Amino acid sequence: MPETFQALVVDRQDTPESQTVSVRQLPWEQLPDGEVLIKVAYSSVNYKDGLASIPTGNIVRSYPMIPGIDLSGTVVSSADPRFREGQEVIATSYAIGVSHFGGYSEYARVSADWVVPLPEGLTLREAMIYGTAGLTAALSIEALERHGAAPDKGSVLVTGATGGVGGAAIAMLAAKGYRVVAGTGRPEESGYLTGLGAAEIISREEVGTGEGKPLDKQLWQAAVDSVGGGPLAAVLSKIAYGGAVAASGLTAGTAVPTTVMPFILRGVSLLGIDSVNCPMELRERVWKRMAGDLKPARLDLLVDREITLNDLPAALQDILKSNTRGRVLVRLG
Numbered sequence: 001m002p003e004t005f006q007a008l009v010v011d012r013q014d015t016p017e018s019q020t021v022s023v024r025q026l027p028w029e030q031l032p033d034g035e036v037l038i039k040v041a042y043s044s045v046n047y048k049d050g051l052a053s054i055p056t057g058n059i060v061r062s063y064p065m066i067p068g069i070d071l072s073g074t075v076v077s078s079a080d081p082r083f084r085e086g087q088e089v090i091a092t093s094y095a096i097g098v099s100h101f102g103g104y105s106e107y108a109r110v111s112a113d114w115v116v117p118l119p120e121g122l123t124l125r126e127a128m129i130y131g132t133a134g135l136t137a138a139l140s141i142e143a144l145e146r147h148g149a150a151p152d153k154g155s156v157l158v159t160g161a162t163g164g165v166g167g168a169a170i171a172m173l174a175a176k177g178y179r180v181v182a183g184t185g186r187p188e189e190s191g192y193l194t195g196l197g198a199a200e201i202i203s204r205e206e207v208g209t210g211e212g213k214p215l216d217k218q219l220w221q222a223a224v225d226s227v228g229g230g231p232l233a234a235v236l237s238k239i240a241y242g243g244a245v246a247a248s249g250l251t252a253g254t255a256v257p258t259t260v261m262p263f264i265l266r267g268v269s270l271l272g273i274d275s276v277n278c279p280m281e282l283r284e285r286v287w288k289r290m291a292g293d294l295k296p297a298r299l300d301l302l303v304d305r306e307i308t309l310n311d312l313p314a315a316l317q318d319i320l321k322s323n324t325r326g327r328v329l330v331r332l333g
């Protein structure tokens with residue numbers, strides 16, 4: 001075992017302005033407590049990781065912090081009998097990369113309660129092509145299907161289509177046989193979106209800003225929305241009778257200027273999606289689906305680029321400016 005390990009560290013002194021983001025060599029004893037020691041193979045870049053890297057992000061709970069809410073890797077040792085040396089595993093969210101050292105590190109030590117065995121049918125790399133964005137997309141589809149969504153009931157809208165959650169949702173819905181409408185602010189990425197499986201591409205203007213009618217033309221049986229804000233209000237006004245929207249994000253803002261009309265006149269449901277504290281039973285089941293019936297034939301199409309620790313500071317800035325497409329993979333091993 002090496003005496004030190006390499007990681008990306010976000011640190012600050014007294015003020016947010018003093019924050020630094022740098023690759024450092026850390027002594028072994030700085031790894032936090034936890035039952036499972038993992039040699040990290042891959043991590044990924046999520047919007048939340050971008051926020052963790054900036055002074056105003058309001059994500060990191062203590063400093064210094066190794067960000068990275070996602071990791072996949074191989075168990076080096078485990079004090080918990082549920083895991084064994086050499087086992088391939090995934091760990092995402094909970095306190096990871098927020099108040100507990102995360103995945104932008106050659107090694108991670110985490111609670112056994114946060115660890116998911118890598119399901120059969122996925123590699124460690126594929127697990128991080130998905131990462132939290134993919135898990136969130138799959139949780140959204142699972143919630144919509146529990147509500148009654150099915151491929152023969154009409155189109156499903158995916159907003160923020162060129163983003164991580166959006167791209168994964170398009171690819172998984174298409175793999176299940178749904179007709180997918182992709183809502184995007186980047187029409188120049190139409191080729192990419194149809195490659196993922198979108199049947200129709202519409203602009204952000206067509207999705208709407210939330211300033212239109214409370215009830216509009218009923219266009220979609222359901223929607224996967226990671227954008228929030230005004231666009232979520234617009235989406236709710238265009239969902240068909242009895243349909244649902246799975247809402248997971250806030251890229252366009254936190255305030256949703258809607259009315260009760262879609263809920264009380266069309267029986268539309270708003271389903272909240274949380275990947276951070278989602279119960280382990282649901283998490284494991286959904287990861288298995290991501291390796292099975294939801295797995296797209298060409299998962300690699302979601303990869304924007306594969307980078308190393310040294311490339312991370314720029315990539316974290318990029319995701320905050322929507323300068324990434326799909327998923328950025330971080331290779332540690």
Ligand SMILES: NC(=O)c1ccc[n+]([C@@H]2O[C@H](COP(=O)([O-])OP(=O)(O)OC[C@H]3O[C@@H](n4cnc5c(N)ncnc54)[C@H](OP(=O)(O)O)[C@@H]3O)[C@@H](O)[C@H]2O)c1
Pocket residue numbers: 045046047048132133136159160161162163164165166183184185186204226227231247248249250251252273274275276319320322324326
């Ligand atoms: N609830 C959860 O557990 C959970 C889990 C993961 C992520 N999230 C949240 O989900 C959101 C998306 O995450 P992500 O990792 O997919 O981020 P991402 O890769 O940056 O994707 C966000 C996408 O939203 C669209 N967008 C950006 N600014 C917009 C605006 N002002 N109005 C409308 N659309 C806009 C862009 O797509 P187009 O250019 O194609 O429109 C962008 O690519 C974030 O808010 C994140 O915090 C929540």
